Amino acid sequence: MNAKADNAAPPPQEQPATREAAFGARLALGALWLLHFLPYGAIGRIGTAVGLALWPLARRRRAIALRNLELCFPQWTEAERKRVAKAHFVCVSRAFLDRVVLWWASPQRLARVLHLEGAVEEALHGKGSALLLGLHFEGMDAAWTALTLAARRPLSGMYTPQKSKALDRWVLDGRSRFHTERIVSRRDGASGMLRALRRGTPFYTLPDMDFGERHSRFIPFFGVPAATLDAVPRLAASSKARVYPVVARMLPGYAGYAITVYPVWDGFPRVAGGTLADLDADLLRMNRFIEQRVLEMPEQYHWVHKRFKTRPPGEPSLY
Template structure:
């Protein structure tokens, strides 16, 4: 039988993997220079990222001038571009080089104290800086379980899985089986990672304030805490532009331990806010944190979406 031609998605995946391999060999300084060139182009030509970022910053900083918000948006999209360029480095570069790029670790004692308490530990990791580098540092020191949703381009899945598992992370699916695996890991006094700032589907969250505005917030972390009495620590990898990264661990807002899910979710959002305060330009403002508020106000939460959002 004649060999079939590769599909467009297959060719696209091959091109991305080749790009990652090339970028894996580049220095932090080179990747940052590329991000500084690419970030303004993303801001100018990527309408979706620009508009979502602008909407979020208008919600979070209503008293800032438009010029100040526009400047912050450009900086944020430059850092987001850097994160994308750094994926090949995080997943494919020699691990000695990757570990050498982690130049500072702050607040390690908070993580050690939480683990010494004899319970599992949840690392609450917002989309800030480069969370892939945070994962590499954590899995190099502790047994680590994280949820994983395969990419739309299925050909990328083996590469991403290898990149995230090569230092020992255990990836579990984003479904009830994955939740069961997180519960088991916490009961075995291990560490799990939770990305807390993606808007969940209806029925999987509650409205809680985020920078003073209601945002639909996932309740997975509150449920895990309630069932395992796990300790919570916020963790991020802050980019040191052109040089490497600084790992930061921050004490969790005490409200994350509340039995009421809305109160606990408020604590989760406060943890995210504290991480963003390290450098607001390094947060990924492209996530639609306030979308469901508008959907609810329009009266058809399951079917409406933002006009621009």
């Protein structure tokens, strides 16, 4: 008998807690799948009720949202910030439940919910590469579904892996439903994005979160220095990509989403002699654009994320 085989460690067994968590995730996804058969308005009303119920319960996220609003809008009264934060919880819950429609409903049903407008043809099918600048409004998944549904060629997008395998598969499958070449993991960094852009594949990215100091610069966002990823101007310069901002707005009355592809940003990024001429100015332009859209619908921006978590050297935490 082979001694090496006798001494080999047995294969790792799945822990009971892990199995229970996996079963719970599959059970939850089953319940969500059943939910998608309801009328869209009914799903929206359930999302509203869940958001209102979470407001008093999710204390940590509530505190983050209120602190972000305090930093960005010090001129507002406490009551104004509370009103927007509470409405934001409703938007977060509604957007999460809307995924059952985005990721399981028929294209015909989606056409009644997703209203795509703006420079769509130019951004998706124009010559050369295109960087689709998605932003962290709660309709970001609605924007991606609308773009891939409208495209006549595959698109690529960014993706943050989930801890739960069942949830991870749900997200990947949902975001890959229509005309998708590849969903690039954020762990792959900018290299996967750059390869797609150099192949001429339009790429949808969401750069407006705090991912730490690496590859970021401190650029004002509503007057507060915020760690801002420098990927968009660098990628656009390296691939000679045109940049089109994409913003999704949750419509009142449970009417779905209006997704706008804004005109191409002329002169972005600033390049001189084949190199980036003013990276800070490019990033400030991006943040100023986000600020303008936030002012139009402040309750729909992703305030439950610690946007100002990373601080310049020597500065204390803001949370």
